[in-house]
Amino acid sequence: MRKPCCDKQDTNKGAWSKQEDQKLIDYIRKNGEGCWRTLPQAAGLLRCGKSCRLRWINYLRPDLKRGDFAEDEEDLIIKLHALLGNRWSLIAGRPPGRTDNEVKNYWNSHLRRKLINMGIDPNNHRLSHNFPRPRDPCTAATATSSGLNNHASPPVKSVGDNDQTSDAGSCLDDNRRALPDLNLDVAITIPQPSVDTTEEAKKHNEPKVSRELEPGPSSTLLLFG
DNA sequence: AAGTCTCGCAACCGCGACGTT
DNA sequence: CAACGTCGCGGTTGCGAGACT
Numbered sequence: 017m018r019k020p021c022c023d024k025q026d027t028n029k030g031a032w033s034k035q036e037d038q039k040l041i042d043y044i045r046k047n048g049e050g051c052w053r054t055l056p057q058a059a060g061l062l063r064c065g066k067s068c069r070l071r072w073i074n075y076l077r078p079d080l081k082r083g084d085f086a087e088d089e090e091d092l093i094i095k096l097h098a099l100l101g102n103r104w105s106l107i108a109g110r111p112p113g114r115t116d117n118e119v120k121n122y123w124n125s126h127l128r129r130k131l132i133n134m135g136i137d138p139n140n141h142r143l144s145h146n147f148p149r150p151r152d153p154c155t156a157a158t159a160t161s162s163g164l165n166n167h168a169s170p171p172v173k174s175v176g177d178n179d180q181t182s183d184a185g186s187c188l189d190d191n192r193r194a195l196p197d198l199n200l201d202v203a204i205t206i207p208q209p210s211v212d213t214t215e216e217a218k219k220h221n222e223p224k225v226s227r228e229l230e231p232g233p234s235s236t237l238l239l240f241g
Numbered sequence: 242a243a244g245t246c247t248c249g250c251a252a253c254c255g256c257g258a259c260g261t262t
Numbered sequence: 263c264a265a266c267g268t269c270g271c272g273g274t275t276g277c278g279a280g281a282c283t
Contacts, residue, residue, distance in 0.1 A: 029252085029253080030251095030252075030253095030276090030277090031251075031252080031277090032251090032252090050269095051268090052268080052269070052270095053267085053268060053269085064253095065268085065269090066253080066254085066269085066270090067252075067253075069269080069270080070251090070252065070253080071251090071252085073270095074251075074252085075251080075252095102271095102272065102273085103271085103272085104271075104272065105270075105271060105272085116270095116271070116272080117250090117251075117252085117272095118250090120272075120273085121249070121250060121251085122249095124249090125248070125249050125250085126249090
């Protein structure tokens with residue numbers, strides 16, 4: 017089993033009860049987000065601050081859009097992943113009302129496999145000889161059912177993985193040729209306030225985007241959803 | 242019908258980034 | 263400028279539900 021995330025013996029773990037949810041909602045409605053370290057005690061919750069923050073962001077926030085991803089959302093996520101790699105918080109900033117955790121889970125459980133079935137390496141969005149091609153249903157079936165999911169073969173961390181952003185971006189031409197139905201003409205801009213509604217997101221995404229994705233002053237990237 | 246397997250979601254953990262002192 | 267504390271992100275895991283045998 018896991019080691020506890022914090023040393024406190026008297027903190028609850030695992031699934032949240034309705035009462036806990038309500039306490040957290042009530043407290044944040046009254047006092048706003050932030051100061052997660054002290055929030056649990058102030059709200060009367062036997063949870064660590066991290067757990068409260070995660071629960072609020074991923075589940076309780078009122079502006080969350082739950083349910084199935086639309087096709088245009090899928091496309092957008094694929095495009096953004098090609099451009100950004102596993103920067104889920106940045107990717108989640110674009111489809112409104114989605115969380116990084118939700119996008120990450122959806123990628124790992126659906127989109128990854130979808131790309132694999134299309135013959136695309138989901139790690140770098142290149143056409144891959146190691147992955148089944150669209151016209152090869154036998155290998156496609158084998159790949160999807162034989163451990164290419166995140167459970168059987170968790171992603172191995174490597175230098176290449178960390179560098180996949182530029183790598184993936186450099187292969188967009190290949191993808192266009194291979195996937196005429198998938199518009200990969202994508203670029204990035206700082207999220208609009210109307211899309212990225214939270215102050216928190218603005219605070220953190222803006223500098224991050226400009227710092228990480230703008231190699232030079234002229235490289236302002238515009239994202240069309 | 243019962244047992245086993247697979248999948249997806251929610252939650253946890255470690256670590257790096259950032260702010261404060 | 264180093265030390266410390268907090269926050270946020272990404273990777274990973276556990277568990278329940280549904281599919282399969």
